[in-house]
Amino acid sequence: MDLDTITTILTPRDAAALPPWRAGDAWLAGGTWLFSEPQPHLARLIDLAGLGLPPSTVSEGGLHLSATCTIAELDGLALPRAWTAAPLVGQCCRALLGSFKIWNRATVGGNLCMALPAGPMIALCTALDGVCTLRTPEGGERRLPVADFVLGPQETALAPGEILLHVAMPAAALHRKTAFRRIALSPGGRSGALLIGTRDAGGTFVLIVTAATRRPVRIAFGTVPDVEGLGAALADAIPDALWYDDVHGAPDWRRHVTGLLAEEIRAELAGAR
Structure with missing residues (x-):
């Protein structure tokens, strides 16, 4: 859907270049919901794709997913055999019913921030003790368990101007x-x-x-x-x-x-x- 109230699209190249938040702004990740219905209250989009966040990191410490990691990228990950919880990733990805177009645009962060009850990334990250890293408008960071991040339908703990950067799930949870x-x-x-x-x-x-x-x-x-x-x-x-x-x-x-x-x-x- 065309958003005919948008007058500006910004693509900052790193977190330091993120502009001060103002009324009428929206963070743009995959945009699968943002472009699905009218958004007459919006005037400026801040495209997070330019930040170049690594979609995922697999390490001895666990699984780290950027907010801009797509469902397709998550589903395609090669996870350690020792992680007995690994099948849960594919099961939750497939609970997001959509075409390949949706899978290649919809993001982990978008699914969390939309806070729809049926959001499967919410279920996945909650089950694996996921912790959100949020960037404040002042440039600082705070961390919050996913279980406390989603408060209700389309309601999260994000304050105005805050952005979800990534979610980390510890190795201990992935061995369950x-x-x-x-x-x-x-x-x-x-x-x-x-x-x-x-x-x-x-x-x-x-x-x-x-x-x-x-x-x-x-x-x-x-x-x-x-x-x-x-x-x-x-x-x-x-x-x-x-x-x-x-x-x-x-x-x-x-x-x-x-x-x-x-x-x-x-x-x-x-x-x-």
Whole structure:
């Protein structure tokens, strides 16, 4: 879609060249949402592609993704065999239903900053203990767990003028066993519930609930719980007001399928060795 209120497009070549933030500005990464509907309040786009951020870095310390890393680049990564959580990357990429054009433009950072409940990068990064690095308008940085970055539908912890630079996931999280479940009302539909379970070498079990809820929900246990314990924890962690309600699923349906998928994950990881 043409954005006919835009008068200026800037392409800074490094972070030091980022302009002071002002009303009517928008950061431009992939632009798959930005150009999908009218944006009459915008007058200037600041294109982040010129910053030249490395899409990804794989090291002994873990996985580092720039905000401008595309879904296609993420899906194409060759990850260490020792990272037992590696299949989760492809599973979450494929939960972003879109053409190859979308995959080659949509970015990890854009998916996080849009903060849509069904955003699969939110689920991935939350499950793997992702930490966001945010650049402040003054040029400083602050860090925030992804679980605390997304506050609700299209609502994040970003202050005006802040920008998400990258997300880091530690190696310890990538060595966990994982289980992934997703459901939608139709085969090609947006996720109605997307759940990820992880279990580390010490037996700690963590369940991440997204898409069904207005923000990501993280529930941790010292060991894999029994059926009753898991059900009670879900009820405590997700009050009625937190279940999401839109055309992709009613709250009572989302609650029901979340319980079913959570039990599947619990059973799978209980038997993991």
